[in-house]
Amino acid sequence: MARAFTPKVITANALIEGDVIYLTADDQWSRDLSQAELITDEAHAQLRLLDAESQVAEVVGVYLADAKPGENGPEPTHFREDFRRTGPSNYAHGKQEAEANV
Amino acid sequence: MYKYNDFDTAFLAERNAQFRAQVARRIDGSLTEDEFKPLRLMNGLYLQLHAYMLRVAVPYGSLNSAQMTQLALLAEKWDKGYGHFTTRQNIQFNWPKLSDVPDMLDALAEVGMHAIQTSGNTIRNVTSDHFAGAAADEIEDPRPVAELIRQWSTDHPEFQFMGRKFKIAVGAAAKDRAVLKAHDLAVRIVQNVAGETGYQILIGGGLGRTPMVGQVINDFLPRADLLPYIESVVSVWNQIGRRDNKYKARIKITVHEHGIEDIRARVDARFALIRPTFTGADQELLAEIKTHFAAPIFRSAPTTTYDAAYDADPVFRAWADTNLAEHRVGDHAIVTISIKKHGATPGDASADQMRTMADLAAQYGYDELRISHEQNVILPHVHKSDLPALHARLKQHDLATANIGLISDIIACPGMDYCALATARAIPVAEQIATRFDDLKLEHDIGHLQIKISGCINACGHHHVAHIGILGLDRAGVENYQITLGGDATWTANIGERAGPGFAYDEIVPAVERIVAAYLDLRNSAEETFLETYRRVGLSPFKAALYPEAQKKVA
Numbered sequence: 001m002a003r004a005f006t007p008k009v010i011t012a013n014a015l016i017e018g019d020v021i022y023l024t025a026d027d028q029w030s031r032d033l034s035q036a037e038l039i040t041d042e043a044h045a046q047l048r049l050l051d052a053e054s055q056v057a058e059v060v061g062v063y064l065a066d067a068k069p070g071e072n073g074p075e076p077t078h079f080r081e082d083f084r085r086t087g088p089s090n091y092a093h094g095k096q097e098a099e100a101n102v
Numbered sequence: 103m104y105k106y107n108d109f110d111t112a113f114l115a116e117r118n119a120q121f122r123a124q125v126a127r128r129i130d131g132s133l134t135e136d137e138f139k140p141l142r143l144m145n146g147l148y149l150q151l152h153a154y155m156l157r158v159a160v161p162y163g164s165l166n167s168a169q170m171t172q173l174a175l176l177a178e179k180w181d182k183g184y185g186h187f188t189t190r191q192n193i194q195f196n197w198p199k200l201s202d203v204p205d206m207l208d209a210l211a212e213v214g215m216h217a218i219q220t221s222g223n224t225i226r227n228v229t230s231d232h233f234a235g236a237a238a239d240e241i242e243d244p245r246p247v248a249e250l251i252r253q254w255s256t257d258h259p260e261f262q263f264m265g266r267k268f269k270i271a272v273g274a275a276a277k278d279r280a281v282l283k284a285h286d287l288a289v290r291i292v293q294n295v296a297g298e299t300g301y302q303i304l305i306g307g308g309l310g311r312t313p314m315v316g317q318v319i320n321d322f323l324p325r326a327d328l329l330p331y332i333e334s335v336v337s338v339w340n341q342i343g344r345r346d347n348k349y350k351a352r353i354k355i356t357v358h359e360h361g362i363e364d365i366r367a368r369v370d371a372r373f374a375l376i377r378p379t380f381t382g383a384d385q386e387l388l389a390e391i392k393t394h395f396a397a398p399i400f401r402s403a404p405t406t407t408y409d410a411a412y413d414a415d416p417v418f419r420a421w422a423d424t425n426l427a428e429h430r431v432g433d434h435a436i437v438t439i440s441i442k443k444h445g446a447t448p449g450d451a452s453a454d455q456m457r458t459m460a461d462l463a464a465q466y467g468y469d470e471l472r473i474s475h476e477q478n479v480i481l482p483h484v485h486k487s488d489l490p491a492l493h494a495r496l497k498q499h500d501l502a503t504a505n506i507g508l509i510s511d512i513i514a515c516p517g518m519d520y521c522a523l524a525t526a527r528a529i530p531v532a533e534q535i536a537t538r539f540d541d542l543k544l545e546h547d548i549g550h551l552q553i554k555i556s557g558c559i560n561a562c563g564h565h566h567v568a569h570i571g572i573l574g575l576d577r578a579g580v581e582n583y584q585i586t587l588g589g590d591a592t593w594t595a596n597i598g599e600r601a602g603p604g605f606a607y608d609e610i611v612p613a614v615e616r617i618v619a620a621y622l623d624l625r626n627s628a629e630e631t632f633l634e635t636y637r638r639v640g641l642s643p644f645k646a647a648l649y650p651e652a653q654k655k656v657a
Contacts, residue, residue: 016129057130
């Protein structure tokens, strides 16, 4: 029996800055996971992934990451994605400092 | 210090211009990421968890104050104000922008530095003893040989796209400070019974998912044969090494599967073929390289200021006892600057700290610095009379932690805080252990004890050869830490034994504390080190201390 599809977001790194980014429902790239589109349908996820992967001049390393609905939008389900969301745990520094301090 | 000649300078300028054009073509869409990735990796540029990471080579860990100052500039201008010194004697910048990397490489070239072959399936940055040129126990300075190998391997056409990476280390001292036995190939400068100097060659060492200790393939190689012999080894491995499975591609697996005798026969055959093509130019080059590594003219002066400070100032004395090593000239010392302040990220230095160390090298250290695989910075030559002033400056910049070789002098890979391959964090574990034992005020009583932490099975943190090794894994979506005990990174190298089931993130520091408490109970005297005690009593008593609940069930 096929495994049930778990909700996903599309994530990548920005081509120039390398920042962790997420695809929003209105086809923008956000640095804030809570603004990402939470995809609950597998076929839709594959289409969105193909679309994101085609944006080679903007992004790099596109993939689907597990997420769950939260009070303020999608939240990570695994600690790896949590670190990607917040930044390193040894320093709260730079562009992700704000998220680390939330 | 090796100074780049016109050829080196032109080579770097050409290479950087080439990469600048490649970056431009990636940004304008002419190159896909699949096409660009091998090109960026050839220039040390990775894409990590949060950002790009530029890995800069510090060949054999040796640099001068101008180079260290330039690294500070890179940290400040194009990164977040700090750099990370690694177990491969490199420095990594964790936050560069893709569009800035060509400028960073040009800035490095200004001081004769680069990022070539710090990534990819090629011969990586050649490493060496961080006390090279200064140690009292070395036969000769190993760096000219390391530089010769660097020049030979850089852009070597046969070795740019191999089955996997290949790591070479060079040592020349009685004590191994370069983890030689954990390298794909190790060159040990030795003397035979006739008093001739030559090379002992070891191959097939390596850590990672299949840790192995290197084996001797040639016990005494004449000096003139070095490059053709190394070329023969790499060539044989490149030809017969496995390419069906990247995890079985390193030379350690080739040696394991074929046996050292078979590999030796193949290398000898290859050597017979290519030896005549080396007509002596390599030896002329080595002789020329050696002139760059002439020892400084060491000044001679009384050491009374040092003696007085040592007697009067307990803080200075504690630092001197742990952070100084014997220099080959009696009134000098080798200074290890700890980049391991308790609770700080092992190996991270701020731009201010880098400039301070560069200034101190220029003022007191004959303009020389080294990076150790233990993620510290060395001033190899300091006159003892300068040590009190130097120590005072180090204190002002949070660089005077007196913990070299102690429990808080921890090697930790970047782990999941930075690395795309990691399965758990390493840095915060190191920070917590260091803080805990600083709070307990026990580390000087504990004495020499190496803790090494890796955030994944690739073992960049060298956990297999630690007295107490810690491996971070992902167990069902939770960080879990396995402990190995009794590893050794020196000439008596061996792989540590796994103690048992792993520990959760919040259990690992108490677990280490239980091991250390057991050691303090078990040791014969304060002079018996952790490793000596472990070798005497074995794993069992430590296991009993680590898993007290299991002991209760048995009872």
